[in-house]
Amino acid sequence: MSDDEIILSELPDDELVQQMHDDLYDGLKEEIEEGTHILLSRGWQPYEVLTDALVEGMRIVGEDFRDGILFVPEVLLSANAMKAGMAILRPLLAETGAPKQGKMVIGTVKGDIHDIGKNLVGMMMEGAGFDVIDIGINNPVENYLNAIEEHQPDIVGMSALLTTTMPYMKVVIDTMKEKGIRDDYIVLVGGAPLNEEFGKAVGADAYCRDAAVTVEMAKELIKRKHNVSAGA
Ligand code: B1M
Numbered sequence: 001m002s003d004d005e006i007i008l009s010e011l012p013d014d015e016l017v018q019q020m021h022d023d024l025y026d027g028l029k030e031e032i033e034e035g036t037h038i039l040l041s042r043g044w045q046p047y048e049v050l051t052d053a054l055v056e057g058m059r060i061v062g063e064d065f066r067d068g069i070l071f072v073p074e075v076l077l078s079a080n081a082m083k084a085g086m087a088i089l090r091p092l093l094a095e096t097g098a099p100k101q102g103k104m105v106i107g108t109v110k111g112d113i114h115d116i117g118k119n120l121v122g123m124m125m126e127g128a129g130f131d132v133i134d135i136g137i138n139n140p141v142e143n144y145l146n147a148i149e150e151h152q153p154d155i156v157g158m159s160a161l162l163t164t165t166m167p168y169m170k171v172v173i174d175t176m177k178e179k180g181i182r183d184d185y186i187v188l189v190g191g192a193p194l195n196e197e198f199g200k201a202v203g204a205d206a207y208c209r210d211a212a213v214t215v216e217m218a219k220e221l222i223k224r225k226h227n228v229s230a231g232a
Pocket of ligand 1: 055058059061062063065066067072073075076079106111112113114115116117118120121156157158159160161162163164188189190191192193208209210211212214
């Protein structure tokens with residue numbers, strides 16, 4: 001059977017998810033949108049669709065990108081297809097009715113244009129009751145400082161996907177220190193090449209492995225901050 005003849009709605013769940021991995025790989029935006037709708041209509045939770053169908057699909061793309069099988073233009077199509085699926089899930093993830101938790105400014109650091117992970121973190125944080133101010137990609141330190149001043153968040157989040165851009169997180173944190181404002185905010189960092197040790201080395205409050213960990217970490221650190229200020 002050729003790809004053209006596959007009717008997504010007739011596939012059982014496991015084959016549909018497999019097909020969505022293939023469609024994401026091939027950058028087929030409409031098929032990803034359709035698959036996302038079908039899984040939701042079958043009672044899948046938005047978070048399950050996100051992780052099992054989309055994030056897993058992108059992981060496979062990442063492997064072949066690394067191995068030189070896929071190239072930038074193809075990966076861009078995959079990214080666009082992934083974003084189309086995420087756009088469907090976003091309002092559903094935000095609709096949890098969770099009580100307000102606080103505010104976060106988040107952006108990808110200077111030199112880096114990867115934004116899928118950051119967007120996903122933003123979506124999950126919104127769903128958990130945080131107000132999220134997304135300052136986008138390729139942010140020099142001034143953008144973080146301006147957003148901090150304007151929005152007075154509880155949390156500053158930084159994303160980096162490249163080993164060449166992740167050191168810039170230290171530039172942002174060091175500048176916050178120089179201005180005497182570092183300790184006024186919770187600073188969280190994340191992105192595929194980072195780890196806990198790196199998070200400590202740059203002076204962040206925590207490294208967050210994924211979006212779910214970011215939510216848990218944010219809630220925990222906000223709670224601690226409130227306890228400290230209540231005790232002070
Ligand atoms: Co790029 N890219 N890319 N890329 N890309 C990687 C990162 C790479 C690992 C691929 C590879 O070789 N295997 C590699 C980096 C190698 C390295 O630095 N060691 C790489 C490279 C080399 C490049 C270029 C240099 C390629 C080139 O031009 N020759 C170039 C750089 C451009 C630039 O930024 N200046 C480039 C370009 C691109 C595209 C534009 C084609 C596209 C980005 C499209 C977009 O984002 N709009 C792209 C993509 C899609 C990828 C991969 C395949 C997928 C990234 C992704 O979206 N993952 C990636 C391979 C990989 O990561 N394995 C790769 C899905 C996403 C859900 O996961 O982003 O990890 P992730 O986010 C997670 C966690 O990390 C965490 O939570 C998220 C959700 O669970 N997290 C945070 C992320 N940010 C957080 C912030 C937080 C908390 C948690 O704040 C508190």
